[in-house]
Amino acid sequence: MPLTDPYAGRKPALPESVDSLRQRIPGWGADLDPADRPSYPRESLDLRPEGAVWDLPESQPHDGYRERSIEHADLTPVFGTAQPLHGVSGAIRRLAYERYSEGRAAHWLLLIAGDRVDVLGSTLRSFATRRPDNLLTETGVKAELTHGGLKSRLGRKRADLVHQPLDPVIVAGPWVVGALAGWSVVRRLRR
Incomplete structure (x- = not known):
């Protein structure tokens, strides 16, 4: 079609x-x-409702690859250019746009995976700078201890209480696994 x-x-x-x-x-x-x-x-089948008089604007010029859903023949007339795709995360996002429809879960799961890879890459890049990311304050662990985190959860019927036991695993789990993997590599190199 x-x-x-x-x-x-x-x-x-x-x-x-x-x-x-x-x-x-x-x-x-x-x-x-x-x-x-x-x-x-009340339904109007007129594609141009009364008072709405405009034509498709002139397309923004572009060179190179732009993300576009496979459901659409062309790009939207105006699109953002501030964050071009780059690196491994860009390749994952490009795969999502080129291969899967927006109606498929694979499209969105690949975009989420691309975001996670981008976060990991930026965190690793921060360790190479003079001011690396502060994981204790930026993940909210310190605020939990200093700003009444436990007190705000008890007796309030909060909907997010169900997943709270998983939060430490999801937030700290990858760091613990990475530290263990790094430690085992260093131990093998020493031998």
């Missing part, structure tokens, strides 16, 4: 006729008659 321009309001042609779809799919087209729709008579 050819892609359509979602920003111009053109509706794609049906791959089959209405009659064949009605015969093949039970209940298909039940709302084709506007009188059968719950929003009738």
